[in-house]
Amino acid sequence: MPAALDELVEELRDADRQERIELLIDLANDLPPLPDRLSHHKDEAHRVPECQSPVFLFLEREGPKVRIFAEVPPEAPTVRGFVCLLVQGLDGATAAEILDVPNDLIQRTGMAELLGMQRASGLAGVLRRLKLMVARAESDDPASN
Template sequence: MPPRLAEIIDEFASAPREVVLEMLLEFADAVPALPAELAGHDGMEQVPECQTAFFLRAQVQPDGVVRAYFDCPPEAPTTRAFAGILAEGLAGAGAAEVLAVPDDLYARMGLDQAISPLRVRGGTAILARLKRQVREQAA
């Protein structure tokens, strides 16, 4: 697993519940803007398990590094936070590192105790689709 993502998991897992929501809001504000070529979600996959419109795209670069792109409206801060966590935690990670991210990431972070099961389901679907795209490109 990428070291920065492991740090983020530990930070959330050890944080008091009342601080977790504040931490999520910080990550919601940290989602990088989409590059111009992805405007209009061209080439991005929608994640229908999310209650809000959420789009993602993973690109495995020739050097094996994964670039992940996410788009989610600001009106969905919890879902945007998932994107921010993945964007920061996976920055510079290789395909093998991304594929090694545990599927129960959000439970390991303790988010299943802080947010609704529906939101955790959406976050889990985001990770699953991201990993599927990486796996397909790395094959």
């Protein structure tokens, strides 16, 4: 797991319930706005269907590095916080590093305890969708084969 993501996961895991909520809200406030060049491409191809909140994910390749961009409405702070955790922790990582992120990331952060099963499942869907997008980008890139 990239060091940036590992630090964020550790910080959440080591926090008590109230601190964890506050950290998620702080992360939610830190999610950068979607760049203008991507804001006109919010369609079903970029939406995470597993999540009830409208979450849009975008990837761009910069050599071996993957740039991650996302949009989540402020009305969904826990989802927005988790997505920001992924953006802050994985933006600039390689495809291999992203694909190696453990699927039980939500449990490792301690967030599963805060959320109902449906919301936790939706957040797990965000990570699955991100990894699927990375895998597809890798298979479409002749330089990576």
